[in-house]
Amino acid sequence: MIERLDHDASNERASQERDLAAWLAHYGPALRRYFARRVGDAETDDLVQEVFLRLHAARRETPIDNVDRYMFAVARNVLISRHRSNQARGGEYHQRLDVLTEPVDHLSPERVAIGNEEYARAVRAILALPPRARAAFQFHRFENMTYQAIAARMGISRESVKELIHRALVRIAEDMETDA
Missing domain, CATH: 1.10.10 (Arc Repressor Mutant, subunit A)
Structure with a gap:
């Protein structure tokens, strides 16, 4: 009896994974385009993953009749949650490091020499x-x-x-x- 329950649970899990993989293949590109138009490429994959995680969690509780409508409703809710989170954390005031317009301050030979001189002066002062x-x-x-x-x-x-x-x-x- 226990073996049969384990086998049934295993079959159910495999079926859910196949459905999820099929949905990912079918709806993944459309979701990526949906998010790319709204937030850019950098966050698209994370948001698509969030949609599928929510979809997987919801599917365990109840069957989904209209996957198209449900998936894009979840996508919209994910965007709303992201927007609220960014507002709460002041996300619009943060600037990504790879889009900074200021050049990176590399260590020039002059800066290294100045640093070495400062170090030597500090050591002499301590001694x-x-x-x-x-x-x-x-x-x-x-x-x-x-x-x-x-x-x-x-x-x-x-x-x-x-x-x-x-x-x-x-x-x-x-x-x-x-x-x-």
């Missing part, structure tokens, strides 16, 4: 710090330690660590400014 300020700065910025952990490691108060890091930042900024 020129007094030893305790440099240690506190390095623990905080490079080892991601908290003020409390630095204080425990250096044997000083949390406020002293805060002051050391503040002085280090001021001195680094001054050194980089004068070095430029």
Whole structure:
């Protein structure tokens, strides 16, 4: 008995898949044209897929008498849902990356050289710090330690660590400014 039920369920699933494949072959191109006229090619395949997912889900619940009418009603509802979603998220204010009119800022040899110079100046400024300020700065910025952990490691108060890091930042900024 159980084997017969499994076989019947398997046949039903196979029948639904054949119907869905036939609908996709028959209605897919028309749906693509319908969506392409309204939203462009970029989203067409996603919207067609959404229609067939809804169609498949609805078909499980009740048989569909007029597939043409139902499919394009679902397509219209998918467009309405997409429009509402875009409005809610401010979709009309977003610009796709591939249609940006501004050129991509590539790393030119000049930019690389400037970056290397800035890096070297920053390293020189850090190395020129007094030893305790440099240690506190390095623990905080490079080892991601908290003020409390630095204080425990250096044997000083949390406020002293805060002051050391503040002085280090001021001195680094001054050194980089004068070095430029």
